[in-house]
Amino acid sequence: MAKTTPGRAMVKQNSGARERRRHRGSDRVTIQDVALLAGVAPITVSRALNTPERVSSKLRERIEQAVSTLGYVPNLVAGGLASAKMRMIPVVVPSLSILTFIEVIHGIQQTLEEAGYQVLLGSTDFDLDREASLIDSVLGYSPSGVILTGLRHHEGAVRRLKAWGHPIIEIMELGDEFIDMNVGVDNHAVGACMAQHLVSQGFRRIAYLGTGMSRDYRAMQRFEGHRQVLEQAGLECEVLFRREEPSSYQAGRRLFLEALESRPDLEALHFANDNLAAGAVMEANRRGIRVPEEIAIGGYLGLSLGEHLTPSLTTVTVPRFEMGVEAAKLMLARLEGRTPPSAKVDIGYELTVREST
Amino acid sequence: MAKTTPGRAMVKQNSGARERRRHRGSDRVTIQDVALLAGVAPITVSRALNTPERVSSKLRERIEQAVSTLGYVPNLVAGGLASAKMRMIPVVVPSLSILTFIEVIHGIQQTLEEAGYQVLLGSTDFDLDREASLIDSVLGYSPSGVILTGLRHHEGAVRRLKAWGHPIIEIMELGDEFIDMNVGVDNHAVGACMAQHLVSQGFRRIAYLGTGMSRDYRAMQRFEGHRQVLEQAGLECEVLFRREEPSSYQAGRRLFLEALESRPDLEALHFANDNLAAGAVMEANRRGIRVPEEIAIGGYLGLSLGEHLTPSLTTVTVPRFEMGVEAAKLMLARLEGRTPPSAKVDIGYELTVREST
């Protein structure tokens, strides 16, 4: 019997493998194959991979050897089912065509990927119902946590999320009624900041120009900050909105021309973001209108473009990439069981005064 | 016995539920709960959800009813394990800080999400080893397919991918040696196209200026196209490279100044992309250098910015969003069992002549 052992072992191995794959044969290398080769139990392989410190270095080495000779790649789905946790974080944003969200996602992705988490992308087109169903479906992936945009969501979704019990971060906006954690910027203060700057520069006839506020209520919050400052300064609050149109250089150019036409006595224009403001500066260049001598222009975001235009653009800069990084760090802290100092992070903003005002 | 049936049924249901959750109690609603409420077998619920046409409308209705009263959300991980397919497509790109990739991702994401697939984001920082390990780890999610950037990959990764047996699309670049499917643009032709334009405009002293080619070999392919055209025209091929630096408006401005300084007799500048070219135009504006009278500027990409600058930018436009959409469509075709007309899609490009040349 002893002398047949090797042969029998091999036969058993083969037939065992075939047996297991009787029905739906994926020919993937499994933890079982590794265990067989390393001469240990599957669970030991699992431990060697997930909690190496709980396995003797001798076995660990043998297992690592087997892993690399077989080219074993863990089946994260099986692991996820067993442990009810996938190393995955869905990030749900309103749109991927708006640079702001992209930059935040970049920060999130970079930080999470370094820590071994993958980012799942979802976009809602600013529709809270779509957001709700998207949230439901991504929860089906058993993610480790979720990152959402804004503080306003479908009521049912909020209820389900609160019951869910895993880390949730709401980004972009700051407030008191968040689900779990909150990283963002005070939109109202941002709008007020630029308005304050324009007023303090001595401008009196100031207009606020924006697009898309019917979709993105955060743009409306910034406007509200602007409005209050003007009111307190006793100034009239001129507005030019194109609520349905997305922001673009093109839209900025049009808005600029319209404003000049309808109110030629305007002294300063506060644009809802740098895309619009940059469009306005470029239109002014094309028409030979001097900025800020004939009319001043202010934006919001801190797009790198604004720095290079002539005149360079005064703006309120929000650290968007850093916002993503902070959100990811907060997420990781919670995932690793650390208790973050605060569940709410104000990412801040900065008034960047340049030539256009 | 008969009269106790309802009671017993309830008891059984409850105790059964408890029993199942003996060990690790997730209190999630499962397909089992739905089946119980609808009075059918779990598999019927599964079918009603995944292939509704194979279930009688009567049962389907009852099941839908049960689903919504219980608020059942499918556990995609369990389904993924059972079917060896998660409705998920990893998209692996070199960088999320380069707008081009973002726009392609946008097209992919939008198209796939409509079809009920989620996009998993991965970035490699142009490192083929990182790409290889990223590929290995995303395959662990049992995705339905994979989208990769470029045709050059780690050798082992290519081998494993070829053995994998699911749809794989390589984007951005066009070639004959692709793994499974290929959607992209002919970089060599793109570079030649702009060079051809500049030569045909009568420019003779032409320089090619680029950044980052040590990381992104596709930039080098475009340059090679440029070089060949100049050679055939009997012109000298001037170059100014900053191989390590990423592209930015800032880099474009510096490159522009350096070129003027080192070779004041240059007539036209062919920039490796619109970020650089736009930077150059903006620097020219700032210095009062007339474009194209004193020096012409051409770019590549078709960034919307180029259209709004003064002078507006001549460029070779590549439909990046559409490239993503096409890649996603090809993926979907394969996933739905349709055989696409071709495994290779040339997304094309267009010379957009504007004021800067």
Added chain:
DNA sequence: CTGTTAGCGCGTTCAC
């Protein structure tokens, strides 16, 4: 068209 049975590959639980 519907149900029964048997896993998918791994990690948790409990025992040694």
Added chain:
DNA sequence: GTGAACGCGCTAACAG
């Protein structure tokens, strides 16, 4: 420090 047994929730395979 290591292993055996079991089940996570769902679907493929086969039968009726």
